Amino acid sequence: MAATAVRPIARPRTTLYEWLTTTDHKKIGILYTISSFIFLGVGGSLALFVRAELAQPGLQFLTESTYNQLFTMHASVMIFWVIIPFLAAIGNYVVPLMIGAPDMAFPRINALSFWMVPFSGLVVVTGFLLGGAADAGWTAYPPLSSIKYSPGPGMNLWIVAVMLVGTSSILGAVNFMVTIFRMRAPGMTLFRMPILTWTVLVTSVLVLMGTPVLTSALVMLFIDRNFGGAFFDPALGGSAILWQNIFWFYSHPAVYIMVLPGMGVISEILPVFSRKPLFGYKAFVFATAGIGALGFSVWAHHMFTTGSVFLPFFSVMTFLIAVPTGVKFFNWIATMWRGQITFTTPMLFSVGFLSMFLIGGINGVFSASVPVDYAIHATYWIVAHIHYVLFGGSFLSIMAGIYFYFPKMSGKMLDERLGKIHFALMYVGLNLTFLPMHLLGLAGMPRRIADYSPTAGWNDLNLAATIGGFMIGASFIPFFWNVFISLRSGEEAGDDPWEANTLEWATSSPPPAWNFDRLPAITSERPLFDARHARTGAEHE
Amino acid sequence: MSDGAVMTSGHSAGHGKKGLGNPVLGMLLFIVSEIMFFAGLFAAYFNLRTATGTWPPAGNGAFELHGEILFPAIMTSLLVLSSVTCQVAVWRIRKGDRQGMNRALLMTVLLGVTFLLGQAYDYTQLGFGIADGVFGSTFYVLTGFHGAHVLGGVLMLTVCLYRGGLGQFSAEHHDMVEATSIYWHFVDVVWLLLFALLYIA
Numbered sequence: 001m002a003a004t005a006v007r008p009i010a011r012p013r014t015t016l017y018e019w020l021t022t023t024d025h026k027k028i029g030i031l032y033t034i035s036s037f038i039f040l041g042v043g044g045s046l047a048l049f050v051r052a053e054l055a056q057p058g059l060q061f062l063t064e065s066t067y068n069q070l071f072t073m074h075a076s077v078m079i080f081w082v083i084i085p086f087l088a089a090i091g092n093y094v095v096p097l098m099i100g101a102p103d104m105a106f107p108r109i110n111a112l113s114f115w116m117v118p119f120s121g122l123v124v125v126t127g128f129l130l131g132g133a134a135d136a137g138w139t140a141y142p143p144l145s146s147i148k149y150s151p152g153p154g155m156n157l158w159i160v161a162v163m164l165v166g167t168s169s170i171l172g173a174v175n176f177m178v179t180i181f182r183m184r185a186p187g188m189t190l191f192r193m194p195i196l197t198w199t200v201l202v203t204s205v206l207v208l209m210g211t212p213v214l215t216s217a218l219v220m221l222f223i224d225r226n227f228g229g230a231f232f233d234p235a236l237g238g239s240a241i242l243w244q245n246i247f248w249f250y251s252h253p254a255v256y257i258m259v260l261p262g263m264g265v266i267s268e269i270l271p272v273f274s275r276k277p278l279f280g281y282k283a284f285v286f287a288t289a290g291i292g293a294l295g296f297s298v299w300a301h302h303m304f305t306t307g308s309v310f311l312p313f314f315s316v317m318t319f320l321i322a323v324p325t326g327v328k329f330f331n332w333i334a335t336m337w338r339g340q341i342t343f344t345t346p347m348l349f350s351v352g353f354l355s356m357f358l359i360g361g362i363n364g365v366f367s368a369s370v371p372v373d374y375a376i377h378a379t380y381w382i383v384a385h386i387h388y389v390l391f392g393g394s395f396l397s398i399m400a401g402i403y404f405y406f407p408k409m410s411g412k413m414l415d416e417r418l419g420k421i422h423f424a425l426m427y428v429g430l431n432l433t434f435l436p437m438h439l440l441g442l443a444g445m446p447r448r449i450a451d452y453s454p455t456a457g458w459n460d461l462n463l464a465a466t467i468g469g470f471m472i473g474a475s476f477i478p479f480f481w482n483v484f485i486s487l488r489s490g491e492e493a494g495d496d497p498w499e500a501n502t503l504e505w506a507t508s509s510p511p512p513a514w515n516f517d518r519l520p521a522i523t524s525e526r527p528l529f530d531a532r533h534a535r536t537g538a539e540h541e
Numbered sequence: 542m543s544d545g546a547v548m549t550s551g552h553s554a555g556h557g558k559k560g561l562g563n564p565v566l567g568m569l570l571f572i573v574s575e576i577m578f579f580a581g582l583f584a585a586y587f588n589l590r591t592a593t594g595t596w597p598p599a600g601n602g603a604f605e606l607h608g609e610i611l612f613p614a615i616m617t618s619l620l621v622l623s624s625v626t627c628q629v630a631v632w633r634i635r636k637g638d639r640q641g642m643n644r645a646l647l648m649t650v651l652l653g654v655t656f657l658l659g660q661a662y663d664y665t666q667l668g669f670g671i672a673d674g675v676f677g678s679t680f681y682v683l684t685g686f687h688g689a690h691v692l693g694g695v696l697m698l699t700v701c702l703y704r705g706g707l708g709q710f711s712a713e714h715h716d717m718v719e720a721t722s723i724y725w726h727f728v729d730v731v732w733l734l735l736f737a738l739l740y741i742a
Contacts, residue, residue, distance in 0.1 A: 105563045174570045178563050212574040216581025223682060228672030231585060231682075237598065237675040242588050246581055 023107035024513055028114050029093030030409060033402070035118045036086040042125060043077035044473060046070045051433075051469035054462050057454040067450035068135035069154065073125070075138035076158065079258070080165045081121040083390060086398045087261040088113075088172055091200045094405060095176060097504035097511060098194045100185025100519050105178035113172040120164035127154030134158035137448060139247060140221065142232035142240045147225040159222045166211045166218075169257075173204035173211075180204075185503070187522030191285070194502045194525065195278060198285050199264030202292040206253045206260075209296070214250035217243060241308050248299035256295045258390060259357075260288060262397030263328060266350045269404050270332055272500045273347040274339025280331045281525060287324035287331075294321040304373045311370050318368035325361055329354070344498075345419030349400035352427050356392025360385060363438065378448075381441025387434045399426070406483075407497045411509040412490030418482035425475035432468025436461035501526035568720035572727050575690070579731055582683055586738070589675040597676050603668025604676050606740050612666075616659040617736045620691075623652035624729040627698070627722045637712035639705060646702045646718075649725070653695040660688050683735055690728045697721045 127133030133154040136145035223229035230236035300309035496505040597604030633641035671681040
């Protein structure tokens, strides 16, 4: 505070202390990344246990009760402690740099938002040590999640942890919005902001309006479980469908929360490695806003088979939301069209995103059709769909972002050969895992089962999916080795190794604590391109 | 952290823009999320109320809250009054009157605490609990979470009062008081809705 005299503190501080107490958005972004990778290890191991059990019929390693905990925790950890924080990591690191700001608007709240993530993650996994983690599925439908059918402490820990991580997201969303609205550099008008900044802005709106609704549902579930509440218990006058409505009012927009920033990352990478501007910048912005707005009107497509929702409306809205997504696909493809494309690792992951997310989008449209959904509801088709969206979509875009921004974060280049091995293993592995699940779903295999009949004809496809799962796991070995050797002895990156367009490449790698010593003139959405080609020439201090 | 930060020195907003201060805008956005939180609870309330048919549900005389409206009405008026005193605090500090702001803030804190005590007393007088069906559950969740927000508001007001006592606010720099007052008004409006819905309608 400026009101009181400031005494300079000369006390020497350790690097560890520096990192644990930092309010620098770049360090917080890196902390988010580290935390997300740790929880990725947790969630990934859970998935591999699940796949190991399903590799052949019969119960080999797990009991059914343990299996329920594993798939519940796999989904919860991946959604709330991996994908959402990974995107927060990229947003935190990049957005202030992209708009020419010195930091986020509320640096200390930013630190709070981060620290709530590992803390709540520890709370949720503690269930395993206290007699069983949550086991009602990540959707926690009552009565499965009621005190009668989930009596252990795991479910309560899950509720509290999800509330905490939701609060972290809400605070983060407020922070991003104030930062974007109030702290842009001179010349950085809204329609000159990089697309990633736009997608983070729209995502923040979704978090701001969706996540607190989930909190309200969790509050009611907690009271039902622990204080004899009647919200979701029909025997006491409550309604189990009520939970589904409130839960999906958040959790459908959550899918867009998990994919919009990823689309933003892709929209930064494709123009750079195609040597062209993004095709249809404004159309892209409006498509993003359109997805955000429509996202709140489709939640009941998760509930077609309950018979208590107005089917035509939610079906039509769900078909409709494919339109802005289609617009984006045309943007991306037209951006690459006749460009001078170089297939660096970030570009490979971006193109991988395009192909995988396309499948995830199209197999979702199948489910939007009510009669089709009646047949495939709660089968492995849905598992295939969500994984093509969240793994093939969100996660590949996250990896693309990490390969793209690693030189900025560390000042070192990652090894291209190892990166390409990583991509190849992951891309083949994810298709080997999730493509057979479509067929399993059509063959009628229900999701969330630990065992299946050896005569159902599902054996080979399940074995293929398991092999694919372990391939995905193995793909991280070249990645982590790559990070390790590159940090030790990687090639120096310099300010702008990719010849990119946006402001974050105008400062050093890694940037100083205050981000910029000076900014190039901002007269378009590609200030660095302008500076490089002397379109304006002028720089201002 | 700030050495060499030529670009970034000066106003904490970074580029010294006019308009809402960052804390005020941040609070407004945070209140959007609070509205959505209460919207979830209200949605559950309306859903369960319409599904139940007769409301309050028959069979428990304690659910008839119309007869005991006087006490909560007094509490409501105290909360409305506290919104007025809170706004007075903002008007005072906008004119640079620190003493006036501190007096108004103190009254607001006292009124807020009185409301909380009154609500706690009211809870002891009600003849039903949170486990008494959907009526009890919705009543206590809505009023309870509102009460938690009043408590949060009182804590924020207390911090304002403490900092006001230290003389940290001025006509130009009092974003925290502005932000807190917006939050306090929001909490007040939620209560008016709850009072109309739970006690009158």
